[in-house]
Amino acid sequence: AQSVTQPDIHITVSEGASLELRCNYSYGATPYLFWYVQSPGQGLQLLLKYFSGDTLVQGIKGFEAEFKRSQSSFNLRKPSVHWSDAAEYFCAVVERRDDKIIFGKGTRLHILP
Amino acid sequence: DSGVTQTPKHLITATGQRVTLRCSPRSGDLSVYWYQQSLDQGLQFLIQYYNGEERAKGNILERFSAQQFPDLHSELNLSSLELGDSALYFCASSPSPGLAEAFFGQGTRLTVV
Numbered sequence: 745a746q747s748v749t750q751p752d753i754h755i756t757v758s759e760g761a762s763l764e765l766r767c768n769y770s771y772g773a774t775p776y777l778f779w780y781v782q783s784p785g786q787g788l789q790l791l792l793k794y795f796s797g798d799t800l801v802q803g804i805k806g807f808e809a810e811f812k813r814s815q816s817s818f819n820l821r822k823p824s825v826h827w828s829d830a831a832e833y834f835c836a837v838v839e840r841r842d843d844k845i846i847f848g849k850g851t852r853l854h855i856l857p
Numbered sequence: 858d859s860g861v862t863q864t865p866k867h868l869i870t871a872t873g874q875r876v877t878l879r880c881s882p883r884s885g886d887l888s889v890y891w892y893q894q895s896l897d898q899g900l901q902f903l904i905q906y907y908n909g910e911e912r913a914k915g916n917i918l919e920r921f922s923a924q925q926f927p928d929l930h931s932e933l934n935l936s937s938l939e940l941g942d943s944a945l946y947f948c949a950s951s952p953s954p955g956l957a958e959a960f961f962g963q964g965t966r967l968t969v970v
Contacts, residue, residue: 778958780961785963786963787859787861787947787961787962787963787964788947788949788961789859789961790958790959790960793958834900844902844905844913844915845890845902845949845959846902847892847899847900847902848899849899850899850900
């Protein structure tokens with residue numbers, strides 16, 4: 745069965761430091777991949793998406809993600825985090841056969857001043 | 858503002874009761890998704906509708922049902938409520954099933970007491 749794994753439940757980084765959030769998926773073909781962010785009390789907002797083509801995709805708020813087929817990964821990165829980036833981040837995969845969007849469990853990002 | 862409207866924002870009800878959650882998708886979006894978010898289960902896909910027809914089904918209990926109306930708004934009905942049904946329920950919409958990003962509402966927080 746298709747699945748999305750975010751191995752880190754919590755990550756803490758200092759403001760200004762670089763960030764990488766990990767995401768691995770299990771799927772037979774290249775899926776459509778997404779990263780969403782959820783701020784406290786808010787719905788989910790799309791950060792970026794990968795459908796095909798260039799494996800490095802740019803998103804909003806200075807985030808980027810790289811699709812690595814050989815590792816079945818789609819890690820999210822940001823070169824320098826800001827305190828406002830503290831939120832929960834979800835990796836998601838579209839299961840095209842059923843048109844379901846499957847989410848990982850999420851990674852909660854904490855920012856140290 | 859994602860353009861997806863969910864009502865009510867908060868709902869407190871007793872066990873055994875029945876509630877209806879409402880979702881108005883973004884203008885022009887034909888696809889509606891329902892998700893349940895709880896601390897232990899994360900974001901669980903419940904059900905998807907496309908232009909009034911059920912498109913995909915996830916981990917939706919038999920006590921739960923949904924529909925999408927001709928004006929494309931959707932309702933999620935939860936009956937015989939249990940304490941464990943307490944969660945945040947999200948609706949999302951997209952122009953087409955699966956291929957485009959999903960826009961999430963702010964969610965309805967259901968508390969069953």
